Amino acid sequence: MIHEIEAKKLLITNPHPSSWFGVKYYLNIYRGCMHGCIYCDTRSECYNIDNFDTDISVKTNAIELLKKELLAKRFRETIGFGSASDPYVPIEKKYELTKQALEVVKDFRFPLSLLTKSNLVLRDADIISEISKQNYACIAFTITTADDELAKIIEPHAPLPSQRFQAMGILSAARNKNWCFNNAYPTLYNGYRRKYYRYCKTGPFTWCKLCIFIFWRYLKR
Numbered sequence: 001m002i003h004e005i006e007a008k009k010l011l012i013t014n015p016h017p018s019s020w021f022g023v024k025y026y027l028n029i030y031r032g033c034m035h036g037c038i039y040c041d042t043r044s045e046c047y048n049i050d051n052f053d054t055d056i057s058v059k060t061n062a063i064e065l066l067k068k069e070l071l072a073k074r075f076r077e078t079i080g081f082g083s084a085s086d087p088y089v090p091i092e093k094k095y096e097l098t099k100q101a102l103e104v105v106k107d108f109r110f111p112l113s114l115l116t117k118s119n120l121v122l123r124d125a126d127i128i129s130e131i132s133k134q135n136y137a138c139i140a141f142t143i144t145t146a147d148d149e150l151a152k153i154i155e156p157h158a159p160l161p162s163q164r165f166q167a168m169g170i171l172s173a174a175r176n177k178n179w180c181f182n183n184a185y186p187t188l189y190n191g192y193r194r195k196y197y198r199y200c201k202t203g204p205f206t207w208c209k210l211c212i213f214i215f216w217r218y219l220k221r
């Protein structure tokens with residue numbers, strides 16, 4: 001069931017911005033997630049979200065809140081999408097709130113870090129490229145396995161890994177400052193290296209290559 005709600009606040013301050021992504025402020029436009037990953041830790045009681053997979057709340061005033069909260073920031077620090085829900089859950093096709101929020105991030109000239117499992121991110125590639133040209137944009141794809149059949153079991157409603165690899169390749173080919181990060185669970189590794197290389201090896205992105213290096217070393221142990 002979809003619930004439209006009015007949030008009081010949107011940005012969550014990260015007291016310890018990570019050295020990898022530098023995210024200072026997180027935002028989640030949707031509460032709950034339709035992708036249904038069996039390992040998702042956001043179902044944990046500490047997040048206080050009942051029926052995480054089936055009851056999705058849409059913060060319909062998210063754009064208004066984002067503008068107001070960014071206006072109040074003294075420094076332009078990285079905005080992170082996708083900490084407790086995927087910013088590209090299927091209903092984003094209808095609401096387009098992530099797209100509008102990216103427009104706001106672009107207009108306010110803040111850096112961006114976005115984590116997703118969805119190739120719907122390609123719809124917004126032009127906005128992301130603009131943010132990247134202004135300062136910095138990081139698009140990260142979670143990949144738990146390269147096997148589409150296995151993914152249908154462990155991530156039943158998320159776009160397939162092959163679609164994510166394809167999206168990663170398209171973003172890489174755009175040849176701007178974007179970079180793509182694969183968060184892999186090596187125990188589910190299945191032809192991961194081969195597919196990762198096929199889609200990413202032409203990317204001119206230092207971080208992308210660094211990630212390949214890290215996972216290569218890890219997987220070779």
Ligand code: SF4
Binds near residue numbers: 033041117158
């Ligand atoms: S996409 Fe992320 S937030 Fe959504 S169910 Fe999967 S792990 Fe959880």
